Amino acid sequence: MTSTRIAVIGAGPGGLTCARVLRRHGIDVTVYDADDSATARDQGGTLDMHPDTGQYALRAAELWDEFAALARPEGEQMRLVDRAGRVVFDSAPPQDGEGNPEIDRGQLRTILLDSLAAPVRWGHKLERAEPLGDGRHRLHFTHGGTTEADLVIGADGAWSRVRRLLSDAVPGYTGVTFVETGLDDADTRHPELAGLTGDGTMMALDDNHGFVAQRNSGGHIRVYVGMRVPEDWYGRAALDPADTAAVRTALLERFADWGETLRGYITDTDTGYVNRPLYALPVPHTWEHTPGVTLLGDAAHLMSPFSGMGANLAMRDGADLAQALIDHHGSDRHDRDRHGIDEAITAYEKILLPRSVEAAQGAAEGIASAFAPDSAAQSLAHMAAHH
Ligand SMILES: Cc1cc2nc3c(=O)[nH]c(=O)nc-3n(C[C@H](O)[C@H](O)[C@H](O)COP(=O)(O)OP(=O)(O)OC[C@H]3O[C@@H](n4cnc5c(N)ncnc54)[C@H](O)[C@@H]3O)c2cc1C
Incomplete structure (x- = not known):
């Protein structure tokens, strides 16, 4: 049995961004992840970082230079091909350095992991979080260990266990x-x-x-x-x-x-x-504010990749939640801190919930039009309008 003030469940882009920003401001946080190590799973393909979300979060995490060293602005090229294999639309990446440069998801995760002063607790798969009253929770891991936390941040992705504390929704x-x-x-x-x-x-x-x-x-x-x-x-x-x-x-x-x-x-x-x-997840996915627990990233708003925003939003969520906790950080007195945490979650959820509903609606429309009988015509019209 151990005890921690803030527990982040999940070392994806969202949870790691949140932990990094908190630690840069001297707030102690422990990150737990189900995987046995950072390299246990293939980390997936490439992500483009958007100015208002992923890029904003990288700057908040003071990791812009590390990102810029690996980013691929040319990766923004977007090409549409017809079913015969002919190019019907080709957009060149912006030449002025503005835009949404790409980075491999694995490289992004490594930047975030390397930036954390304390290592992630790998091999900690959350089984359930048990409410203890007054906003505290006891975390039960599948290997039998437990810990108690004043704040549980569910950054545990699509099939989040933390989400069960807040909503019945399933993807x-x-x-x-x-x-x-x-x-x-x-x-x-x-x-x-x-x-x-x-x-x-x-x-x-x-x-x-x-x-x-x-x-x-x-x-x-x-x-x-x-x-x-x-x-x-x-x-x-x-x-x-x-x-x-x-x-x-x-x-x-x-x-x-x-x-x-x-x-x-x-x-x-x-x-x-x-x-x-x-x-x-169903759209809209919202929940009643509950002391001592909140969600970010896919755990809060899993959406189809046709938003192009999932990792971007997860990182922005992480940065916004961390900032809210920094803004409301109370004194060392236990009760003041508990109150501060609650105010922070309330402020964060006011931003998170409307933002994610809007993005999730866009993602649902995106996948419906990309996989429709007339998706060739729809995708061409979309490209012409947006590139
Ligand atoms: C094919 C595809 C393409 C995509 N392309 C893009 C794109 O171009 N741009 C973009 O922005 N997004 C894209 N996304 C979405 C993006 O990958 C996700 O939205 C993003 O990874 C969410 O980050 P997260 O931190 O919320 O969760 P995740 O990245 O899912 O991380 C969750 C972490 O929690 C851990 N975990 C899970 N359960 C538990 C548990 N019970 N206990 C402890 N730890 C646990 C996992 O091991 C994992 O490390 C794409 C997704 C797919 C499927």
């Missing part, structure tokens, strides 16, 4: 699944697909199907083969996820009348296939 299937695959050393080994992808993101969307290919650092291209399918499409097709050849055949059948170059994103994989059904 629902969006109707769309991404099968993730990838190309290594693409310029040398897959020059035609590297050329089609460009420096940033390539999308080809039509008739409830599509490809999204994104250049990452180190010559890697991450590919999402998207389909509007039942959540259990693998099971219905009697597919064994480990049987790469069978998955490839099933995917090729679904893209039978697409251009041969685009089908290369399926056949030329260097990584195999990972099935990723996409989930979202």
